[in-house]
Amino acid sequence: DDTLLFRTDNATRFKIDASSRISLSNNDNNTGNTVFGKSAFNASSDNASDKNVVFGEGAMGTGAVSGAEKNVVVGYKAGKNITSGDNNVLIGYEGAEGISTGSENVIIGSNPIQADVDKNTGVGYNVFKEGTANNMVGIGYKALGAGTLTTGANGAVAVGYEALEELTSGARNTAIGYQAADSVTDGDDNTVIGYNALASAAGNETANTAIGSY
Numbered sequence: 001d002d003t004l005l006f007r008t009d010n011a012t013r014f015k016i017d018a019s020s021r022i023s024l025s026n027n028d029n030n031t032g033n034t035v036f037g038k039s040a041f042n043a044s045s046d047n048a049s050d051k052n053v054v055f056g057e058g059a060m061g062t063g064a065v066s067g068a069e070k071n072v073v074v075g076y077k078a079g080k081n082i083t084s085g086d087n088n089v090l091i092g093y094e095g096a097e098g099i100s101t102g103s104e105n106v107i108i109g110s111n112p113i114q115a116d117v118d119k120n121t122g123v124g125y126n127v128f129k130e131g132t133a134n135n136m137v138g139i140g141y142k143a144l145g146a147g148t149l150t151t152g153a154n155g156a157v158a159v160g161y162e163a164l165e166e167l168t169s170g171a172r173n174t175a176i177g178y179q180a181a182d183s184v185t186d187g188d189d190n191t192v193i194g195y196n197a198l199a200s201a202a203g204n205e206t207a208n209t210a211i212g213s214y
Helices: none
Strands: 004-008 011-016 020-024 034-038 053-055 072-074 089-091 106-108 121-123 137-139 157-159 174-176 191-193 209-211
Touching (some): 011 020
Parallel strands (some): 034 053, 053 072, 072 089, 089 106, 106 121, 121 137, 191 209
Antiparallel strands (some): 020 034
């Protein structure tokens, strides 16, 4: 049945079948890749998809990988839709599954980024989960994580639990602290530092500098 089993004491310890993907730079049609996972790394030909490290079931496993280089992808279905994106570091359950051609993202956490974006750095659960904004920094549980981000929000920086959580299109916003500016949606030019600083403010709050709690 095209299955290779390793057994001891009448128990299966290791199993390789048609869905297994294992390559130590020698078994994936390309060059310099390390691959380990069920249905991982969907590159069916020598197409310059080189120097990738891919671990996890379905990791880089859905998109037709072609020309993707120097990605590090770890987790169940992490980076599953990557086709030609380069230089991404994606770690976590379904980590950055929306990225296809996007490059130079560093994303660590469960369920982040469902779109094809570039140059974002995110650490935390549901960090900037929805939208198409680029060049952002989000660190913390649901930082930039609830609003559907447009390119108007490019360059936002949110550090802290639910910081800038509701942001959608507001430009040039920086929020550091627990729930800092968490309700700002389309407001621009806010610089907010502190626990609950500018929390529960109107969505269009603009041009504020707030330092300190509440």
